[in-house]
Amino acid sequence: MAVAAPIIRLCGVAFGYGERTVFSDIDLDVFPGEVLSILGCNGCGKTTLLRCISGALALDRGSVRLGETDIARMSARERARKIGFLFQQHTPSFPFPVLDVVSMGRAPHLGMFASPSAKDMVLAEQALERVGMHHLRDRPYTEVSGGERQLVLLARTLVQEPDVILLDEPTSHLDFRNQALSLRTIGALAAQGMTMIMTTHDPNHAFLFPGRVVLMKQGRFIGAGPASEVITDASLTATYGIDIAVVTVPRASGPGEYRLCSPWLPS
Amino acid sequence: MLGGADKLVASTDQARKQAWLRKLDPGIERVPAAFNAAGEVNLETLIGARPDVVLMAYGGALPKWLDAVDSYRIPVVMMPNKSLADLETTARMTGEVLGERESRTAAEYVRYFDENIRRVTQVTGLLKKRELVRVLHTASAGILSVDGLDTVIDDWIRVAGGINVADVVGNARPVTLEQVAAWNPDVIIVGTAPNAQNRQAILDDPRWRQIKAVKAGKVYANPSGAYLWDRHSAEAALQVLWAAKLLHPARFADLDMAKETRLFYARFFRHELTDAEFASIMSATAP
Amino acid sequence: MKRSPAVLVALPLGLLFASLFVGRFQVAPVDVIHILLAQLFPGAHDWPAPVETIVLQIRLPRALMAMCIGAGLSISGAAYQGVFRNPLVSTDILGVTAASGFGAALAILLSRSAFELQLIAFAFGLAGVALTYLLARVYQTTPVLMLVLSGVVVAAFFSALLSGAKYVADPESKLPAITYWLLGSLNGASLRGLATIVPPIVAGSVGLLLVRWRLNLLAMGDEEARSLGVRTEWLKGIVIVCTTLITAAAVSVCGIVGWVGLVIPHVGRMLVGPDHRLLLPATLSIGASYLLFIDDIARSATAGEIPLGILTALVGAPFFGYLLRKTHGTWQ
Numbered sequence: 001m002a003v004a005a006p007i008i009r010l011c012g013v014a015f016g017y018g019e020r021t022v023f024s025d026i027d028l029d030v031f032p033g034e035v036l037s038i039l040g041c042n043g044c045g046k047t048t049l050l051r052c053i054s055g056a057l058a059l060d061r062g063s064v065r066l067g068e069t070d071i072a073r074m075s076a077r078e079r080a081r082k083i084g085f086l087f088q089q090h091t092p093s094f095p096f097p098v099l100d101v102v103s104m105g106r107a108p109h110l111g112m113f114a115s116p117s118a119k120d121m122v123l124a125e126q127a128l129e130r131v132g133m134h135h136l137r138d139r140p141y142t143e144v145s146g147g148e149r150q151l152v153l154l155a156r157t158l159v160q161e162p163d164v165i166l167l168d169e170p171t172s173h174l175d176f177r178n179q180a181l182s183l184r185t186i187g188a189l190a191a192q193g194m195t196m197i198m199t200t201h202d203p204n205h206a207f208l209f210p211g212r213v214v215l216m217k218q219g220r221f222i223g224a225g226p227a228s229e230v231i232t233d234a235s236l237t238a239t240y241g242i243d244i245a246v247v248t249v250p251r252a253s254g255p256g257e258y259r260l261c262s263p264w265l266p267s
Numbered sequence: 268m269l270g271g272a273d274k275l276v277a278s279t280d281q282a283r284k285q286a287w288l289r290k291l292d293p294g295i296e297r298v299p300a301a302f303n304a305a306g307e308v309n310l311e312t313l314i315g316a317r318p319d320v321v322l323m324a325y326g327g328a329l330p331k332w333l334d335a336v337d338s339y340r341i342p343v344v345m346m347p348n349k350s351l352a353d354l355e356t357t358a359r360m361t362g363e364v365l366g367e368r369e370s371r372t373a374a375e376y377v378r379y380f381d382e383n384i385r386r387v388t389q390v391t392g393l394l395k396k397r398e399l400v401r402v403l404h405t406a407s408a409g410i411l412s413v414d415g416l417d418t419v420i421d422d423w424i425r426v427a428g429g430i431n432v433a434d435v436v437g438n439a440r441p442v443t444l445e446q447v448a449a450w451n452p453d454v455i456i457v458g459t460a461p462n463a464q465n466r467q468a469i470l471d472d473p474r475w476r477q478i479k480a481v482k483a484g485k486v487y488a489n490p491s492g493a494y495l496w497d498r499h500s501a502e503a504a505l506q507v508l509w510a511a512k513l514l515h516p517a518r519f520a521d522l523d524m525a526k527e528t529r530l531f532y533a534r535f536f537r538h539e540l541t542d543a544e545f546a547s548i549m550s551a552t553a554p
Numbered sequence: 555m556k557r558s559p560a561v562l563v564a565l566p567l568g569l570l571f572a573s574l575f576v577g578r579f580q581v582a583p584v585d586v587i588h589i590l591l592a593q594l595f596p597g598a599h600d601w602p603a604p605v606e607t608i609v610l611q612i613r614l615p616r617a618l619m620a621m622c623i624g625a626g627l628s629i630s631g632a633a634y635q636g637v638f639r640n641p642l643v644s645t646d647i648l649g650v651t652a653a654s655g656f657g658a659a660l661a662i663l664l665s666r667s668a669f670e671l672q673l674i675a676f677a678f679g680l681a682g683v684a685l686t687y688l689l690a691r692v693y694q695t696t697p698v699l700m701l702v703l704s705g706v707v708v709a710a711f712f713s714a715l716l717s718g719a720k721y722v723a724d725p726e727s728k729l730p731a732i733t734y735w736l737l738g739s740l741n742g743a744s745l746r747g748l749a750t751i752v753p754p755i756v757a758g759s760v761g762l763l764l765v766r767w768r769l770n771l772l773a774m775g776d777e778e779a780r781s782l783g784v785r786t787e788w789l790k791g792i793v794i795v796c797t798t799l800i801t802a803a804a805v806s807v808c809g810i811v812g813w814v815g816l817v818i819p820h821v822g823r824m825l826v827g828p829d830h831r832l833l834l835p836a837t838l839s840i841g842a843s844y845l846l847f848i849d850d851i852a853r854s855a856t857a858g859e860i861p862l863g864i865l866t867a868l869v870g871a872p873f874f875g876y877l878l879r880k881t882h883g884t885w886q
Contacts, residue, residue, distance in 0.1 A: 279727065280722075281724060303721060306725065312571075350825075383863070389621060406730070410662075410731045410734050411741050411742070411859075412734060415858075421678065426842040433857075434857060435856075435857050435858045441858060441860045441861065442740065442857065442858050443577075443612075443641065443854075444576060444612050445579050445612050445853060446857055446859070448604060448608055449577075449579040451579045451581070451604070460665070460726075461665050464665060464667075468667055468668070473607075473744075473745075474611040474612050476607065477603050477604035477607040477608075478604070495726060498726060529795060538829050
């Protein structure tokens with residue numbers, strides 16, 4: 001992995017809202033095909049970092065490079081062809097059919113006055129199949145469950161044919177089953193070689209994917225590396241400011257083991 | 268007009284804006300306007316002017332300031348204004364309120380008014396139904412509204428030997444152009460300021476071209492002096508003469524509007540009209 | 555909705571044809587047909603001249619104008635509801651109606667002709683929205699909430715000016731004119747007036763139709779639309795310019811006709827769904843038919859003219875109430 005050139009490279013990135021600095025001096029390389037998980041408390045700046053990487057926010061200092069190009073010099077349309085963004089929260093609007101919502105991902109590939117062609121609709125159907133939601137294609141997307149909607153929106157980012165997908169807390173607001181469904185789909189995409197950067201509030205999720213973990217606290221990286229090395233009792237306790245234990249449990253059936261984190265409740 | 272001008276202590280915005288009224292009674296500008304154009308009162312201005320009585324035209328709806336004025340023990344006299352007879356009543360009531368001298372002037376005015384009406388109806392009363400002229404009294408061509416039944420306008424049209432074709436009730440009712448075409452009046456009298464300009468707008472509009480009055484060139488601007496002649500004004504007494512001559516010029520050939528107007532202004536407004544002033548009144552422009 | 559395209563074309567055209575037969579003036583239906591045929595095949599005239607004026611100079615321009623305005627207000631309302639993601643949004647959200655209304659009142663106060671009134675009202679409508687847009691602009695963007703609040707401010711300001719204009723207006727002549735103008739009417743419809751409103755309404759509608767798919771994206775929210783490569787500020791700008799051109803043109807000629815831009819988009823969504831690709835053309839047709847039908851009533855039900863704004867509200871408000879009951883406030 002280290003031999004390939006990074007697909008995304010952050011150099012000395014700093015950003016703040018007015019006077020309030022959210023983070024500064026962030027350096028990060030993301031390599032093709034890896035799933036990078038960013039862990040941290042609410043308000044540590046991980047979502048803002050994701051938005052800076054997507055180019056939605058203009059940096060105060062530093063640069064984000066996508067391949068060879070500075071992201072600030074790309075148009076919104078160019079960026080949308082390279083980077084897909086799955087938002088944490090989505091306020092449902094009109095009851096568009098699921099397939100129409102997915103086809104919206106073709107926007108960066110279409111002219112200002114164009115609308116999706118038959119070929120674009122085929123791509124949308126394929127994307128729905130990839131996330132396992134094809135059976136919902138004609139349902140109003142406002143009427144499907146939260147988990148299903150999240151996957152529909154993920155299909156929409158796939159239709160953008162991006163090089164990188166940024167996922168902001170893809171499992172928040174989902175029940176246990178839907179969390180698992182989402183994670184399975186993300187895992188499947190990772191297995192297909194999709195590069196992804198994901199923020200998550202649950203360190204357990206980071207164990208599920210190959211790739212590195214970044215621990216973030218108050219706008220700084222306090223640890224980075226493979227999950228098995230970085231996620232320890234000490235690092236999590238430092239990240240979240242509470243006692244956390246990482247335990248290894250054997251699988252009930254078959255070989256292998258799970259690693260799990262849990263807050264350590266004083267007894 | 269009745270000679271009580273010096274007893275006026277407050278007036279309305281609208282009265283102060285009437286160019287001819289200001290000329291005939293410059294004193295109107297010295298008294299404050301306690302009432303605005305919408306008929307709302309400034310109670311402090313009104314009380315400050317210390318009136319003994321408030322005179323108002325009553326159109327069917329009691330003003331919302333009535334109770335407030337009443338609580339200051341200022342009597343309010345409401346005078347009707349829906350017909351020519353109502354206007355005479357208004358003059359008589361005003362005279363009575365103002366005093367004995369003014370009462371006599373009012374009686375003189377009513378006699379004059381009656382005489383004019385008699386002079387006209389003497390002729391028009393003998394007209395056969397088919398000789399009556401079908402009249403439309405309209406506002407502007409842009410926002411088309413007309414004066415209908417149960418109004419002073421309807422009354423003087425009838426006195427002058429016409430029929431008001433607008434069979435809607437009340438003043439300034441909006442109607443469609445197609446309805447006007449269906450009425451197809453013989454004469455159109457334009458009574459919304461600026462009269463002359465609105466008259467021209469009707470003449471210039473291709474949609475009006477097939478209407479009888481327009482085809483015959485019988486579209487006229489209504490005169491306006493101290494007040495709008497066609498509405499509740501003292502000059503309604505002249506309006507009946509003017510309208511009669513307009514509708515039946517042959518039958519009123521001996522009627523000289525310039526002479527009648529001069530006599531009226533001299534007698535009741537104590538003002539000698541010049542030719543230019545007469546022309547200004549007839550074309551409803553400021554002096 | 556397989557047959558909807560044909561129906562959507564046939565409905566307004568059929569109503570237009572029927573409207574030429576309706577009115578206070580007695581015109582024999584056979585004369586109407588003769589007059590229309592004579593426009594295509596010049597031949598002998600055997601009907602009275604006033605009849606031709608009624609059909610071609612009065613009924614036809616008025617019917618066409620009702621269609622233009624109904625179509626324009628409806629497509630604008632549909633576009634705005636998409637941009638603002640709010641079912642209660644109407645075309646006057648950015649203050650265009652209030653500003654135009656004041657412009658018209660001013661023109662009446664100054665005794666301008668009907669045509670000048672139209673131009674002044676149109677100019678004020680554009681100026682009002684420009685003011686709202688400038689007021690709403692923060693950090694190079696115009697967030698929807700800022701637009702709505704600025705619209706409220708500008709509308710309130712022009713409403714105050716309008717009240718001022720009514721306050722100083724002469725109650726015998728000017729005040730009724732302003733009042734009736736504000737109630738809305740197509741009384742002043744003429745071929746010349748039609749010729750002046752068709753270009754802005756057609757231009758605005760074409761502009762909206764061109765970006766109709768992008769409106770779906772904008773309806774997902776500004777940030778999401780941006781992540782899909784949409785230049786949201788541009789798109790919003792295009793929509794605002796187009797709808798303002800349409801609404802200002804409509805208001806300038808017919809006064810304030812409420813509820814059309816609010817209700818018709820909902821009717822359209824009931825019929826063809828929320829996709830703006832279908833919705834915008836559908837609202838054009840439904841809006842044109844609706845206002846034409848309402849105006850036929852306004853001009854022929856009584857001897858006097860019934861103000862259009864009264865009828866559209868009288869029909870629109872209960873219908874909107876019915877929609878609310880039916881959908882419980884959702885978009886379906």
